[in-house]
Amino acid sequence: NSSERNAAEEVCRIVEQSKELQESAATLISRNSQEEASLRQRALALDSSIKRLHSYIASSVKKGNLDPKDAEKLVEELTRASYTLSEGDAAAFLPSKSYGRFLKMFLGPINVHATRKDVQLKVKEEYNNFRDRTAYLFLFFPSLLLLLRSWVWNGCFPALPVQMYQAWLLFLYTGLALRENILRVNGSDIRPWWIYHHYCAMLMALISLTWEIERQPDCSQKQKGIQLFLKWAIMQGVAMLLQNRYQRQRLYTRIALGKARRMDVVWGETAGVEGQIWLLYPILFVLQAFEAYVGLLLLKTAVVGVVSEWQVVTCGVLLIIMAVGNFTNTVKTLVSKSRV
Amino acid sequence: NSSERNAAEEVCRIVEQSKELQESAATLISRNSQEEASLRQRALALDSSIKRLHSYIASSVKKGNLDPKDAEKLVEELTRASYTLSEGDAAAFLPSKSYGRFLKMFLGPINVHATRKDVQLKVKEEYNNFRDRTAYLFLFFPSLLLLLRSWVWNGCFPALPVQMYQAWLLFLYTGLALRENILRVNGSDIRPWWIYHHYCAMLMALISLTWEIERQPDCSQKQKGIQLFLKWAIMQGVAMLLQNRYQRQRLYTRIALGKARRMDVVWGETAGVEGQIWLLYPILFVLQAFEAYVGLLLLKTAVVGVVSEWQVVTCGVLLIIMAVGNFTNTVKTLVSKSRV
Ligand SMILES: CC(C)(COP(=O)(O)OP(=O)(O)OC[C@H]1O[C@@H](n2cnc3c(N)ncnc32)[C@H](O)[C@@H]1OP(=O)(O)O)[C@@H](O)C(=O)NCCC(=O)NCCS
Numbered sequence A, B: 001n002s003s004e005r006n007a008a009e010e011v012c013r014i015v016e017q018s019k020e021l022q023e024s025a026a027t028l029i030s031r032n033s034q035e036e037a038s039l040r041q042r043a044l045a046l047d048s049s050i051k052r053l054h055s056y057i058a059s060s061v062k063k064g065n066l067d068p069k070d071a072e073k074l075v076e077e078l079t080r081a082s083y084t085l086s087e088g089d090a091a092a093f094l095p096s097k098s099y100g101r102f103l104k105m106f107l108g109p110i111n112v113h114a115t116r117k118d119v120q121l122k123v124k125e126e127y128n129n130f131r132d133r134t135a136y137l138f139l140f141f142p143s144l145l146l147l148l149r150s151w152v153w154n155g156c157f158p159a160l161p162v163q164m165y166q167a168w169l170l171f172l173y174t175g176l177a178l179r180e181n182i183l184r185v186n187g188s189d190i191r192p193w194w195i196y197h198h199y200c201a202m203l204m205a206l207i208s209l210t211w212e213i214e215r216q217p218d219c220s221q222k223q224k225g226i227q228l229f230l231k232w233a234i235m236q237g238v239a240m241l242l243q244n245r246y247q248r249q250r251l252y253t254r255i256a257l258g259k260a261r262r263m264d265v266v267w268g269e270t271a272g273v274e275g276q277i278w279l280l281y282p283i284l285f286v287l288q289a290f291e292a293y294v295g296l297l298l299l300k301t302a303v304v305g306v307v308s309e310w311q312v313v314t315c316g317v318l319l320i321i322m323a324v325g326n327f328t329n330t331v332k333t334l335v336s337k338s339r340v
């Protein structure tokens, strides 16, 4: 009958279509992987030519075969070519930075490298938004705990709220470390230290979770460590907020310039953030000094013997390491920027 | 001079090349996104046609317009078309499963969907290897702790080794949960429960970290909870090892069949694993019963008042939830398989 014929025809058509679609998809995928391989080769070759030529020019100038002024012009053109390569669409075909063990451990061998530039920028923007949202919580939670301690809890933290906060901190830092690793794979120039810094912070949050929260009597004495830890957290929140404001501005400039090469952004580095830089760096240094100070205080409480858990000592040492690392890396950033 | 002319020519060539490369890359990327969009549309349209036709055939049979035998044949063909779509190269262009909040929270809006089938299989294989490696550690660490307790530590756990183990557990479960979410995005049919199960396990590891590890006196009484927790962990290791052996076999069958449609694998489900299934399921049920039993024991120690921390109660409840969930989902899997 007609209903049967209809259905049979439809099924036929669909089987046909599914085969066609399968073929189109297979063709597209295999053609793509060929073309991508060829682009990858060209990008690599170009990258090494650029490097070779850079050193050729430098040595020619040294030998006196090349006028320094002319050389400068050539180098500038070369640098532009190199930025076209590293910041344009072709960048997707340059070998991406290695994944690192952290990403591999958590995610396995999945590809997190985005090919399209606008996707990469979106990822970065979302990272900034995420950090923004959390910076407020970063300020809010420890402040709340400290306030409740003196207003409601009679100078003594109960264990649960503090531990919930510490667990939140642990997951937050893990998320930040993962996201920053992903940004790195996608071509961000983030200094490795800022990622290590988050590993240290993860470790600290983890250790603080195992930290026994003493009850009465004497709790206010024995809880000194926790109090210091919370104060450090508030300080982190302030640093994050400032840093966010400044870096978001930079990203907007970069997106606004659209397809413009990064070079232009670096040259126009201070555009729009000039005022902030002179506020940001001094405050960062003050915060870093405070971080080291909190670390020393923690060590002191352990030495004096008020609290003698290994957790307190380890957290103190970690804080001092972080403070020193933050300081040296902030200075390095400052130096490399003043050189441009 | 000649050196200068040489360098200038080279630079010119490189600038030219970088522009060409940028253009090729841009062309490839934009052409790709167009073609991918069109494939995506075709895949979606085909998918909905298949669904429509399925229900049309069903209703025709009901109305008596279609002979049930003919209908069965049509449905079979339709199912094959649907597997070509969902298991072939075109699958990359079907909308991927939604990412879920867990992935978004930890990774941000990055794309973890692999387009190529062989990459997807590699991810899955690596996941199996990862689980294999960890399953041995899963057995080893808690066994070691329990042995050292009776041989070296005189019946009392020191805090640090236990906490290090618990921290390892926390990161491991986080990694597993992330990887399983990624597999899901890449088209795995993993039941959501097995992922929730890892969220529960994460929560348990986290809570166990805040669990005070009592010292002398009475430690062996008060450490009952930890002992039970470690026994549960050993059991988990056994379950994991068995499950791995069985699922790896299945994956190998599937890879060996290469481009064969999944349907063939489901039809040949028991090929190579027949013997194992009859061993696996009973052992799983025993383990699940043991899991619930451990949960009840934990609750008992809390009720009787040996240990009265909230951590013990919560872990007990979590274990019982996990046991019930595991049981129902194992049964559901069994039922849906016996139906094929
Ligand atoms: C010093 C500082 C302001 C410099 O920021 P900057 O001007 O953006 O630095 P750079 O130009 O070297 O940045 C290079 C890249 O790294 C990123 N980056 C720099 N510092 C980062 C940080 N701390 N976390 C994450 N990403 C960072 C930038 O966004 C940029 O990314 P991009 O290549 O994708 O555009 C910034 O590193 C900072 O605030 N660090 C934290 C300081 C600190 O001590 N915090 C804790 C207080 S105790």
Ligand SMILES: CC(C)(COP(=O)(O)OP(=O)(O)OC[C@H]1O[C@@H](n2cnc3c(N)ncnc32)[C@H](O)[C@@H]1OP(=O)(O)O)[C@@H](O)C(=O)NCCC(=O)NCCS
Binding pocket: B124, B180, B183, B187, B188, B189, B190, B191, B194, B236, B239, B243, B247, B250, B280, B284, B287, B288, B291, B326, B327, B329, B330, B333
């Ligand atoms: C019951 C069980 C053996 C069924 O496994 P199975 O036959 O592979 O199940 P299915 O055919 O439904 O699998 C569908 C998909 O989910 C995956 N999957 C099933 N159970 C999984 C689990 N527990 N963890 C991760 N992935 C799982 C399979 O690998 C398969 O993936 P694919 O679509 O990419 O091929 C398995 O789920 C299991 O061992 N679960 C754990 C049981 C348990 O209780 N463990 C704790 C003991 S207390």
